[in-house]
Amino acid sequence: METRRIFGMRILPRFTSLTKRGIAGWMVLLGSGIVISIVVMTLIAPWISPHNPSALNVGPIRSPPSPQFPLGTNHLGQDMLSRVLCGGAIMLQVSVLSVLLCLAIGVPIGLISSYVGGAVDKICSLVTDSIYAFPGLVLAITIAAMLGRGAVNMAVSIAVVYIPSYFRIVRSHVLTIKELQYTVAAKAIGAKWYTILFRYILPNVVPSILSVATVNFADATLTAAGLTFVGLGVTKDIPDWGWDLTDGRALLPSGAWWVITFPGIMIILLALGFTLIGEGLSELLNPRLEQ
Amino acid sequence: MPLLEVDSLTVEYWTRRGIIRAVDNVSFALDKGEMLGLVGESGSGKSTLGHSLVRLLPTQGSIVGGHIRIGGKDVVGYSEEEMRSIRGEKIAFVFQDPMTSLNPVKKIGEHLVELIQTHKPNVSREEALRFAEAALDDVGISTERINDYPHQFSGGMRQRIMIALAIALNPDIVIADEPTTALDVIVQAKIMDLLRDLCDAHGMALILITHDISVVLERCKKVIVMYAGNFVECADSVSLHNDPKHPYTQGLLRTVPNIELADQRLESITGSPPDLLDLPSGCRFWPRCPQAMKVCHMKGPSMVELENGCCVRCFLYGGLEQ
Numbered sequence: 001m002e003t004r005r006i007f008g009m010r011i012l013p014r015f016t017s018l019t020k021r022g023i024a025g026w027m028v029l030l031g032s033g034i035v036i037s038i039v040v041m042t043l044i045a046p047w048i049s050p051h052n053p054s055a056l057n058v059g060p061i062r063s064p065p066s067p068q069f070p071l072g073t074n075h076l077g078q079d080m081l082s083r084v085l086c087g088g089a090i091m092l093q094v095s096v097l098s099v100l101l102c103l104a105i106g107v108p109i110g111l112i113s114s115y116v117g118g119a120v121d122k123i124c125s126l127v128t129d130s131i132y133a134f135p136g137l138v139l140a141i142t143i144a145a146m147l148g149r150g151a152v153n154m155a156v157s158i159a160v161v162y163i164p165s166y167f168r169i170v171r172s173h174v175l176t177i178k179e180l181q182y183t184v185a186a187k188a189i190g191a192k193w194y195t196i197l198f199r200y201i202l203p204n205v206v207p208s209i210l211s212v213a214t215v216n217f218a219d220a221t222l223t224a225a226g227l228t229f230v231g232l233g234v235t236k237d238i239p240d241w242g243w244d245l246t247d248g249r250a251l252l253p254s255g256a257w258w259v260i261t262f263p264g265i266m267i268i269l270l271a272l273g274f275t276l277i278g279e280g281l282s283e284l285l286n287p288r289l290e291q
Numbered sequence: 292m293p294l295l296e297v298d299s300l301t302v303e304y305w306t307r308r309g310i311i312r313a314v315d316n317v318s319f320a321l322d323k324g325e326m327l328g329l330v331g332e333s334g335s336g337k338s339t340l341g342h343s344l345v346r347l348l349p350t351q352g353s354i355v356g357g358h359i360r361i362g363g364k365d366v367v368g369y370s371e372e373e374m375r376s377i378r379g380e381k382i383a384f385v386f387q388d389p390m391t392s393l394n395p396v397k398k399i400g401e402h403l404v405e406l407i408q409t410h411k412p413n414v415s416r417e418e419a420l421r422f423a424e425a426a427l428d429d430v431g432i433s434t435e436r437i438n439d440y441p442h443q444f445s446g447g448m449r450q451r452i453m454i455a456l457a458i459a460l461n462p463d464i465v466i467a468d469e470p471t472t473a474l475d476v477i478v479q480a481k482i483m484d485l486l487r488d489l490c491d492a493h494g495m496a497l498i499l500i501t502h503d504i505s506v507v508l509e510r511c512k513k514v515i516v517m518y519a520g521n522f523v524e525c526a527d528s529v530s531l532h533n534d535p536k537h538p539y540t541q542g543l544l545r546t547v548p549n550i551e552l553a554d555q556r557l558e559s560i561t562g563s564p565p566d567l568l569d570l571p572s573g574c575r576f577w578p579r580c581p582q583a584m585k586v587c588h589m590k591g592p593s594m595v596e597l598e599n600g601c602c603v604r605c606f607l608y609g610g611l612e613q
Binding site: 188189191192200 | 345347375383386395396456
């Protein structure tokens with residue numbers, strides 16, 4: 001079988017033999033299963049939804065689950081099954097986009113700051129540490145409120161909260177690797193600074209970045225749900241699980257439990273899937289646990 | 292003109308406890324193809340001296356005085372970029388611990404290709420790979436293993452790879468800092484011989500840094516003994532072996548077991564090396580010296596040149612007049 005190599009690691013055999021890798025392998029398999037099904041469901045939702053998820057009064061209002069409306073309807077008479085099927089699109093986009101933003105900003109800053117050291121490092125650390133001082137969701141809400149609604153704005157406000165985690169993990173690894181013998185040995189053979197940074201240091205940080213990024217997907221998903229829940233996500237005409245939570249919470253006293261339950265389960269499943277992949281991968285990618 | 296000329300080199304470390312002068316005013320010269328042994332206990336400054344020759348001191352350390360001339364050019368004033376361009380090409384370094392000296396995510400062939408392409412940008416990848424294979428062949432590593440990762444090699448083989456990296460570009464000078472400390476005894480001898488033979492074959496000068504005086508006596512023509520940042524004796528290995536001058540060298544040689552003596556009691560040098568922040572007055576060795584005189588407490592001896600060309604830093608051999 002052809003072996004694909006990514007950053008010098010044999011990736012494919014790792015996945016073909018996942019089930020032989022103990023509980024971590026099963027975690028990744030289960031997590032990927034959940035996430036992939038949600039992604040596929042969201043992709044084909046426009047064709048399989050019985051109704052337009054945003055159309056009002058497709059049925060009676062607040063009708064409990066029935067054969068005609070398997071997950072019931074909300075206070076606007078919208079079909080909850082259609083809303084559950086379509087409601088993940090924004091959340092998935094936002095979590096992917098925010099993780100990419102974190103990678104694109106947090107990793108280079110961490111690399112340069114710790115490699116250059118001195119005043120640059122001091123300033124970068126000070127800035128990221130001060131971001132750390134705020135509670136994550138509160139900061140995201142503040143930034144989202146300033147930027148206004150929309151998927152990109154949501155992703156940006158989530159990225160700002162999580163960039164310091166990437167910065168810190170990259171920085172701490174670089175500081176260690178910088179002092180290791182092979183980095184000094186690279187200098188002794190006359191390697192240029194960018195060679196040392198991108199060929200010696202970065203590849204050795206990648207496994208840690210990967211595990212942070214995968215775990216971060218779950219956090220980003222939950223934060224995205226939170227932002228929509230407080231009304232700072234997307235506009236109300238776009239179906240979103242976060243909105244359904246808001247509506248469902250208001251409807252709970254009237255006994256319409258189905259409006260909040262099913263979107264809630266979806267959010268939990270998505271976060272669980274990402275977490276399983278993240279935790280499993282960080283275990284599998286740890287070279288010390290090999291063999 | 293000697294290939295390498297070190298002239299009153301002084302290296303200091305800034306630590307929280309104070310400034311440590313790890314290498315104090317040392318001078319020596321090295322000719323083309325010459326093999327020099329640098330012997331001393333831990334903390335004698337031998338590794339610091341080695342690292343300062345390639346200007347790879349830790350951030351707390353710096354060269355505060357003296358000159359290092361390589362091929363007549365003083366590299367102490369070189370910029371980092373000028374220094375980078377000669378490392379690996381003119382002066383190479385073999386590190387103490389082969390287990391951590393190779394990048395774990397890089398194939399060993401890539402290490403060599405990178406070295407070659409860094410210094411010879413016009414060389415194509417294919418040529419560099421062929422070059423890499425030749426270098427691996429030189430150190431006795433099968434060329435089939437060019438695509439293996441460092442963790443697939445044993446310590447001894449990794450040190451061979453490090454040596455291949457050091458000699459690949461035929462540098463003028465190779466500095467080996469305790470290249471065998473992390474290896475077992477049988478591999479040690481093989482690596483040492485390999486290093487010597489390769490340097491011989493390619494006409495490279497070798498500076499062998501070690502704490503094991505027997506290793507150096509066997510393989511190097513010239514030996515320098517260091518103690519607490521000073522050179523205490525410079526001699527050719529034959530005179531050093533047959534007629535050590537400095538009491539410290541005499542002590543070191545007595546610690547080497549002799550195969551011809553059946554029931555030999557191995558001696559040791561009493562005491563331990565001085566704290567470089569709190570040096571004894573006078574000669575740095577007197578608290579441990581069996582032949583210490585009154586004058587040794589008062590002032591430090593300077594290097595005295597003897598009639599056979601050896602140098603020694605001890606009042607037993609003169610230098611008292613001043």
